[in-house]
Amino acid sequence: xxxxxxxxxxxxxxxxxxxxxxxxxxxxxxxxxxxxxxxxxxxxxxxxxxxxxxxxxxxxxxxxxxxxxxxxxxxxxxxxxxxxxxxxxxxxxxxxxxxxxxxxxxxxxxxxxxxxxxxxxxxxxxxxxxxxxxxxxxxxxxxxxxxxxxxxxxxxxxxxxxxxxxxxxxxxxxxxxxxxxxxxxxxxxxxxxxxxxxxxxxxxxxxxxxxxxxxxxxxxxxxxxxxxxxxxxxxxxxxxxxxxxxxxxxxxxxxxxxxxxxxxxxxxxxxxxxxxxxxxxxxxxxxxxxxxxxxxxxxxxxxxxxxxxxxxxxxxxxxxxxxxxxxxxxxxxxxxxxxx
Numbered sequence: 001x002x003x004x005x006x007x008x009x010x011x012x013x014x015x016x017x018x019x020x021x022x023x024x025x026x027x028x029x030x031x032x033x034x035x036x037x038x039x040x041x042x043x044x045x046x047x048x049x050x051x052x053x054x055x056x057x058x059x060x061x062x063x064x065x066x067x068x069x070x071x072x073x074x075x076x077x078x079x080x081x082x083x084x085x086x087x088x089x090x091x092x093x094x095x096x097x098x099x100x101x102x103x104x105x106x107x108x109x110x111x112x113x114x115x116x117x118x119x120x121x122x123x124x125x126x127x128x129x130x131x132x133x134x135x136x137x138x139x140x141x142x143x144x145x146x147x148x149x150x151x152x153x154x155x156x157x158x159x160x161x162x163x164x165x166x167x168x169x170x171x172x173x174x175x176x177x178x179x180x181x182x183x184x185x186x187x188x189x190x191x192x193x194x195x196x197x198x199x200x201x202x203x204x205x206x207x208x209x210x211x212x213x214x215x216x217x218x219x220x221x222x223x224x225x226x227x228x229x230x231x232x233x234x235x236x237x238x239x240x241x242x243x244x245x246x247x248x249x250x251x252x253x254x255x256x257x258x259x260x261x262x263x264x265x266x267x268x269x270x271x272x273x274x275x276x277x278x279x280x281x282x283x284x285x286x287x288x289x290x291x292x293x294x295x296x297x298x299x300x301x302x303x304x305x306x307x308x309x310x311x312x313x314x315x316x317x318x319x320x321x322x323x324x325x326x327x328x329x330x331x332x333x334x335x336x337x338x339x340x
Contacts, residue, residue, distance in 0.1 A: 002018075034144040060334075088112075134296060161255070162184060172237030181208060238260045254280075309328065
């Protein structure tokens with residue numbers, strides 16, 4: 001099989017021929033149809049974060065494809081069934097976090113494309129209990145971005161406790177943000193989209209944003225305060241200054257939900273204002289299997305649109321450069337034979 005491999009941090013990925021992986025007990029082998037390019041994959045390939053993967057490895061945690069072989073003990077999936085393999089590749093199921101519905105906080109978790117090989121390959125392994133069935137009517141190409149970008153922003157809005165008629169700021173209208181705008185509208189919020197790209201601000205309007213703010217020209221916090229302040233701000237831009245900008249536009253009791261992970265990023269939280277205004281700064285990490293089930297159900301019902309461009313896997317290094325230059329409208333999906 002063909003795979004795109006990180007051989008050394010900060011170096012171009014290498015397209016290699018590898019033996020087909022063999023599923024162990026409780027695993028399945030998936031013939032990958034589509035795999036999305038997430039900024040996290042770039043951080044992984046560059047070794048940006050304090051906890052680093054171990055080269056050589058295959059990145060990618062938005063892999064979608066057909067089950068090709070079942071490992072011993074797998075009875076709830078079938079050969080030929082379409083599944084998605086998300087960031088949460090495996091969790092223990094026994095710790096406090098797993099038992100309380102927060103499996104994404106499991107300290108023993110294994111992350112796809114980081115702690116084990118991911119979806120930048122023609123075939124991949126997945127733990128069957130975490131391989132998410134994709135409903136009929138949801139294509140592999142649509143399902144790939146939903147598997148991370150979708151479930152991550154959907155969960156962030158849950159964490160924010162967004163309710164109808166609230167003002168919600170979405171900071172960064174890219175692969176994640178274009179879906180966050182839609183989920184916030186589904187929740188009944190008034191949505192303010194913030195970006196520094198004319199094209200992405202137009203996209204946000206097209207997808208239902210009630211107001212757009214060009215952070216190059218406008219004071220984001222001031223604009224939000226003119227509209228009463230944001231009940232919640234979801235920070236998706238990989239730029240720490242953007243976190244501070246939307247935090248300054250929260251109303252009393254508002255919540256800043258941090259999602260993007262700038263390498264070595266920090267934010268200064270003004271203690272006096274935070275205490276007196278009762279604001280919160282919260283981290284939100286991807287979503288659970290149940291969250292992803294709901295994301296797929298919403299898409300199958302026609303409630304969301306996924307904006308993506310398809311590319312062959314062997315263009316992976318050019319695609320990474322495009323993302324880093326900010327030239328991608330929303331998501332790049334590697335098409336490894338997706339249909340429909």
